[in-house]
Amino acid sequence: MNVVEYISTRGEAPSLGFRDALMAGLARDGGLYVPREWPTLTKKEIRGLRGKSYQEIAFAVLSPFVDGEIAADKFRAMIDEAYATFKHPAIAPLVQTGPNSFVMELFHGTTLAFKDVAMQLLARLMDHVLAERGERATIVGATSGDTGGAAIDAFAGRDRTDIFILFPHGKVSPVQQHQMTTSKASNVHALAIEGNFDDCQNLVKAMFNDAPFRDRVKLSGVNSINWARIMAQVVYYFTTAIALGGPDRKISFTVPTGNFGDIFAGYVAKRMGLPIGKLVVATNENDILARTLKTGRYEMRSVAATTSPSMDIQISSNFERLLFEACGRDPAAIRNAMNGLKQSGAFEIDEETLKFIRRDFRAGRANEKQVAATIRETLASTGYLLDPHTAVGVFVSQKFERPDAPMVTLSTAHPAKFPDAVKSASGIDPALPSWLADLMDREERFDILEPELKAVEDFIGKHARAKA
Numbered sequence: 323m324n325v326v327e328y329i330s331t332r333g334e335a336p337s338l339g340f341r342d343a344l345m346a347g348l349a350r351d352g353g354l355y356v357p358r359e360w361p362t363l364t365k366k367e368i369r370g371l372r373g374k375s376y377q378e379i380a381f382a383v384l385s386p387f388v389d390g391e392i393a394a395d396k397f398r399a400m401i402d403e404a405y406a407t408f409k410h411p412a413i414a415p416l417v418q419t420g421p422n423s424f425v426m427e428l429f430h431g432t433t434l435a436f437k438d439v440a441m442q443l444l445a446r447l448m449d450h451v452l453a454e455r456g457e458r459a460t461i462v463g464a465t466s467g468d469t470g471g472a473a474i475d476a477f478a479g480r481d482r483t484d485i486f487i488l489f490p491h492g493k494v495s496p497v498q499q500h501q502m503t504t505s506k507a508s509n510v511h512a513l514a515i516e517g518n519f520d521d522c523q524n525l526v527k528a529m530f531n532d533a534p535f536r537d538r539v540k541l542s543g544v545n546s547i548n549w550a551r552i553m554a555q556v557v558y559y560f561t562t563a564i565a566l567g568g569p570d571r572k573i574s575f576t577v578p579t580g581n582f583g584d585i586f587a588g589y590v591a592k593r594m595g596l597p598i599g600k601l602v603v604a605t606n607e608n609d610i611l612a613r614t615l616k617t618g619r620y621e622m623r624s625v626a627a628t629t630s631p632s633m634d635i636q637i638s639s640n641f642e643r644l645l646f647e648a649c650g651r652d653p654a655a656i657r658n659a660m661n662g663l664k665q666s667g668a669f670e671i672d673e674e675t676l677k678f679i680r681r682d683f684r685a686g687r688a689n690e691k692q693v694a695a696t697i698r699e700t701l702a703s704t705g706y707l708l709d710p711h712t713a714v715g716v717f718v719s720q721k722f723e724r725p726d727a728p729m730v731t732l733s734t735a736h737p738a739k740f741p742d743a744v745k746s747a748s749g750i751d752p753a754l755p756s757w758l759a760d761l762m763d764r765e766e767r768f769d770i771l772e773p774e775l776k777a778v779e780d781f782i783g784k785h786a787r788a789k790a
């Protein structure tokens with residue numbers, strides 16, 4: 323029996339070991355996998371990580387989750403390979419922007435967004451498990467712009483997988499679109515869906531909930547519904563806190579938030595024993611999470627297009643993982659909440675559960691004017707150029723800075739991914755790095771589909787090479 327078992331938030335799917343949870347993506351009852359118990363590191367063990375490289379810390383923090391299901395030397399080699407693709411030796415370097423404020427740059431991977439950090443490792447983990455089992459898989463993902471590019475980059479040309487990325491047609495930045503549509507690899511399929519990100523994500527979940535289809539094409543997922551995505555994102559909370567004096571000092575983090583995966587990884591770091599002050603949820607005008615923390619009512623509204631399109635999201639998948647924690651891991655409560663969401667687009671959070679959430683989390687929103695002003699003012703005062711998602715974070719973080727705990731805002735994307743918004747706010751046209759310099763001239767290849775499950779399943783069924 324595994325020491326670390328993964329259980330579904332909805333309580334009606336089998337519990338799994340690490341490799342099966344990795345390949346499953348979404349649980350068969352529609353829930354999300356979490357470890358039955360959180361592994362912990364003592365303060366002494368965390369102190370022991372001081373002076374170690376990102377890769378060494380990743381190995382120490384992640385091994386308890388992998389739980390011996392992948393041989394230690396192989397896992398270590400995957401970590402080294404994954405982070406050798408990064409252009410900065412620190413992987414997630416820190417930049418000081420004020421006396422006690424910092425930006426953690428997560429955009430030094432090949433596709434210039436924080437998604438590369440987890441995706442490069444995920445692709446290697448999946449490849450390893452598929453090779454070991456002599457199997458193939460069909461990978462699906464929904465994207466509001468960044469997950470798609472990172473997944474395509476990480477899986478392109480891998481012969482055990484075909485990857486199908488659903489993105490909202492016309493609602494991602496031109497750079498993001500080209501990152502998804504110009505791959506020459508025959509196992510890559512970019513699907514422009516006539517809808518918004520939530521439609522794409524609903525389609526992905528519907529495919530997982532269609533058991534015959536799921537089994538027929540051997541479906542697996544690369545969104546943060548997949549536990550391994552969250553797990554890999556836990557590492558940079560540790561590296562950053564350690565660099566700033568942790569675990570002997572509490573550090574707070576502000577996270578530009580959409581699907582709640584990145585900030586949930588911060589919560590996991592805290593549960594593992596890392597002293598974290600507050601975790602601040604920063605939303606753009608699509609502020610369902612900020613409203614929820616304030617009112618206790620999770621209520622969907624229509625999605626507004628903003629200059630931070632990757633966060634134009636209403637259904638934050640990973641909020642389900644936090645709710646599961648906050649309600650005492652009661653799967654029936656999660657099933658009720660999710661049924662409410664499906665039927666009426668809303669659910670209420672009871673007082674106790676809300677109190678639990680508010681103990682660790684704070685939330686705020688930035689409107690479009692505030693985002694542009696933050697880009698402009700940060701450039702003027704520090705010479706540092708923010709992308710619009712990071713600007714949402716920096717704006718919100720200012721409300722929660724305290725003299726007793728350094729505040730770190732996660733910089734989730736490079737400004738060159740969103741040149742129009744950055745130029746209009748700052749006058750600067752940020753250049754793409756050398757390996758992407760000709761990106762916008764590369765030939766595009768994508769298919770356009772209606773947001774209908776049958777159309778998407780038919781397309782995938784026709785092109786996927788994994789067959790039961």
Ligand SMILES: Cc1ncc(COP(=O)(O)O)c(C=O)c1O
Binds near residue numbers: 436546578579580711
């Ligand atoms: C640039 C950027 N910032 C922030 C987010 C929000 O992250 P999360 O969905 O993990 O909350 C996303 C998308 O997920 C993103 O692409």
Ligand SMILES: N[C@@H](CCOP(=O)(O)O)C(=O)O
Binds near residue numbers: 464466467470545
């Ligand atoms: N902002 C994301 C949305 C999907 O998030 P994920 O973390 O669940 O993959 C994107 O850029 O696609």
